[in-house]
Amino acid sequence: MIVIFIFSGWLAMSVGVKMNEGPLFDLRNVPIIVATLMFSNPRHIVLIGLGMAGARYFVNGMSFNAVTGSLNIFLLGLVAAGLVMLYARKKEWNYRLKATISLLAINISQVAGILIFGAVPRALYFKQVMPYTLPLGLLLGAFFLFIIHDFYKEQLRVDELSCKNKLLLKQTEELSAAKKELEGQALQIIQASKYKSDFMANMSHELRTPLNSIIILSQLIRENDNDKVQEEHQQYADIIHESSNELLRIINDILDLSKVEAGKMEIDWAASSIEDVTQLVYYQLLPMAEKKQLDFKIHVSAEVPEVIVTDALRLSQILRNLLSNAVKFTDQGSITLRVSLDPANSFVLFTVKDTGIGIEENNQLLIFDAFQQEDGTINRKYEGTGLGLSISQQLAKLLGGKLTLRSAKGKGSEFTLHLPITPTMKQG
Secondary structure, eight states, rough: OOOHHHHHHHHHTTSSSSEEEEEEETHHHHHHHHHHHOOOOHHHHHHHHHHHHHHHHHHOSSHHHHHHHHHHHHHHHHHHHHHHHHHHTTTOOOOHHHHHHHHHHHEEEEHHHHHHHHSOHHHHIIIIIHHHHHHHHHHHHHHHHHHHHHHHHHHHHHHHHHHHHHHHHHHHHHHHHHHHHHHHHHHHHHHHHHHHHHHHHHHHHHHHHHHHHHHHHHHHHHHOTTTSSSSHHHHHHHHHHHHHHHHHHHHHHHHHHHHHTTTTTOOOEEEEEHHHHHHHHHHHHHHHHHHHHHHHEEEOTTTEEEEEEOHHHHHHHHHHHHHHHHHHTTTSEEEEEEEOOOOSEEEEEEEEEEOOOOGGGGGGGGGSSTTTSSSOSSSOSOOOOOOOOHHHHHHHHHHTOOEEEETTTSEEEEEEEEESSOOOOOOO
């Protein structure tokens, strides 16, 4: 379209009325007037003005008149570009108003350019030429504008249709993105529902086992005759005690998770002895490790401070969860709790390393979700609710730290609790 308008300008200059001084009257301004109504980008109008200015030299070669004529045409192109920018802001203006403004502005600018550049004597042009050429230019320009009126309306319809198509395409893309997002959310809901279903099935199994033991053994003790061996009663009582503690642990896990998720978990910041905490969990877990004939050790590096500011109870809870899992999932080998400082000396690292079954890489993030274990089936070798690691991770965040994992299937696992030496004290 730009090339067509430039060619139209060259053709209009080629058939103009000439005097001895050079081209004096032609329809060079008509393509520029029409362009203000057909183009919406002012840069395109400037290109048309430049093209027609260059084409001016192909009409009668290089001359003073050619130079002044090309400058005049370029000036008209700039005026036309300004009109296009004006029309972009005044979208409510109709075709008739814009055509009138373009017709008057471009013709008056052409007259001003001829007078400024002096292609012909100004007095001659002003008195003998302009009174005829200006009205004739306005009349011919109006005639061409009338001719293209229908084409202009068609162009508007095309532009409107193009805008609607772009809008529809954008809406389609947005709908497609929304559909994908909804599908993703639906999958998450389905997965969450599956997790909750698995959890409820597991919890049913976990809760029934100690409850059944308590009920059955209590009934046996009650029904025993006085001549039964007292030692048998003691064994029953021990089993009842262990089952009750297991049931209490499960209920406490559920309550702790609920508190963390509800933001009700309170952190009791105080100076805490690392030796006291580690020794406490060591002696709590040592019987479990000895029962499975596992080598259980604790190493505290010399550079680790004796006391840090944290919640000793929650720290013990995290370490107990990590160590009990290590013992549970290790059939042979060793369990090690190593306490050290990170390279920047800003965090204390509590690393629990085992030689157990390990965790596949694609399941390492999953196990930190509530109700999850790598093996989610009920009839699995290793019992548990799948709450321990989720609670530990949440508690680590409340203590200002984090919980990380390194593991390989069949080669053991290494959980590391990062706790700041100088935490930002916030209560959950």
